[in-house]
Amino acid sequence: MAELFLPANSKPHKGRTIDVANGAKRAKSFHVYRYDPDDKDEKSGQPKNPRMDTYVIDLDKCGPMVLDALGYIKNEVDPTLTYRRSCREGICGSCSMNIGDSKGTNTLACTKPIEDVKGDITITPLPHMPVVKDLVPDLKHVYAQYTMIEPWLKADSPAPERERLQSPADSEALNGADGRGPAGCILCFCCSTACPSYWWNGERFLGPAILLQAFRWLIDSRDESKGDRLDMLDDAFRLYRCHTIMNCTQTCPKGLNPAKGIAEIKKMMVARQ
Ligand code: SF4
Ligand code: SF4
């Protein structure tokens, strides 16, 4: 049964405030989720509740994106702050988190301008995922689901001497004329963690990120395993727990359309009956 409220030991408490802005004109407050499983309560021996720390920084001292602010905080203010990042260019998908006012949106910290959020900025990990530490979600389960769809080319026909070719039209189906085809997915999981159905059924429903990847292999003209791939997805939970709520498409920071990909898989299921 899905839990609608955070358990008591997961509720964030108010944390510290560290003000290093010195009254600067462009001072801004960042409320950041902090959780350290090694920081244990002396009496119970259990990890302490997460807390929201507030950092007040001078925006003239950091770059324009939320990731720049986190980098400034980590390098200059509090080296214990933990988050993932790699490319800084919206390509690797590592820095996904929930950013915004008190409501927040799942997005990439490296491409989210600080200026987009009026007032204080609240930053928490991607929702409905176990947390490893601070802003780092545990991605073991989603990657296990990714493995299930066998995200590699499967073909029994002998490999050509050089490479398996693809027509420009077939390539465009994967990449999209505007670069927003399913192959543009960076596996940031902003979509899956914004999907209510994935929140409640994530153990068995594959969620929009993984289903978009499944779709990407189903439409790859070089792949020869369409039947097997559809067999694997033909399940009341894996595919059909998508109820077309569309949060996934609305939140994708790369402008992709996982909900449409899922709808196309459902059409393939009907067509083969
Ligand atoms: S369209 Fe489907 S996958 Fe996307 S948010 Fe809605 S239920 Fe989830
Ligand atoms: S579809 Fe978009 S939001 Fe979902 S994992 Fe891919 S890039 Fe991220």
Ligand code: FES
């Ligand atoms: S750091 Fe790679 S997408 Fe943000």
